[in-house]
Amino acid sequence: MHHPLITPRYGEALQWAVELHGDQLRPGKRVPYLSHVIAVSSLVWEDGGNEDQAIAGLLHDAIEDAGQSRASIAHRYGDAVADIVQHCTDPGKHDTDGQLATWFRWKTRYLAGLAHKPEASLLVTAADKAHNAQDHLLDARRDPAHWQHCRAGLEASAWYFQRLEQVLGQRLPGSRSVERLGQAVEGLIKLPDLHEVLPSGTDPMDWALAYERRLNQAIADQAQLQQGAAASGT
Incomplete structure (x- = not known):
């Protein structure tokens, strides 16, 4: 039938x-x-x-x-x-405190959760993220101020989409959407805005992936400064 x-x-x-x-x-x-x-x-x-x-x-x-x-x-x-x-x-999508650290915390939690979700759901997730990543890339190529309007910015976005590609690629080998996501990531790390902050001789893929370490260090440095200021004020 x-x-x-x-x-x-x-x-x-x-x-x-x-x-x-x-x-x-x-x-x-x-x-x-x-x-x-x-x-x-x-x-x-x-x-x-x-x-x-x-x-x-x-x-x-x-x-x-x-x-x-x-x-x-x-x-x-x-x-x-x-x-x-x-x-x-993504339960953290509309967290309204506007802090990059909050965005990062929610995205890290979201990425970790992908390991436990069924493939039926991941196929939709991959399509969603592939379209979003390609949309960011095309908008950024046309509008130099694009990343100023985005909550995360280019460095954080490049890290996030690269991590998504890694996780989804492991769970969905052969997926067309994951391949599209990977193509978008390759485009994002070639954007002039990223290369303006890229240390000389650094591989852009490695730089994008190391964003997590840089942000965690910045958060730790900020906390230390706040503790120092609090101590000096007592």
Whole structure:
């Protein structure tokens, strides 16, 4: 018996995605946010995903950015889709203290959690991160001030996407989305902005990956300064 690859569920999910994200824009530009979730769903299909995974691609930001819950998604599309969306959700995305150290803490926790998530969810995560990384790269090539509008900045972003590629590449060998992510990382480390701060003779890939060590050292130095100032004031 023939089973269609796409059923009416997918069209219904696309319409719901329009309702959830229809008034949202991509960060820093006049592009409908819907373009991102459609792109992610498309990459999932191209990477061999099934309809549940492609629907989860459409809805992967529904919890983070559209006020939905795992339960509301499961009610419409079942536990399989709801689980994937929940696994794709970064609970620290909207932490509002604005500190790079906070961003780094959440991203480190998110990266560690990928080791324990099922491949069905990681296929959607890989598509999401690949599209985001390529979007950053293309925007940065066109707008010299792009990184000034990003919470993390170029060095932190290059580290994060490189670490994502490493972790996802181990879990999803042969993934087209992971390959796209890797191509974006290669582009990011070639950007002139990164080479302006790159020490002479340093491999840019190694420099990007060593961001974690540099940030931890900066945090430790700052804490030491604060302790010294507190001690001198007593």
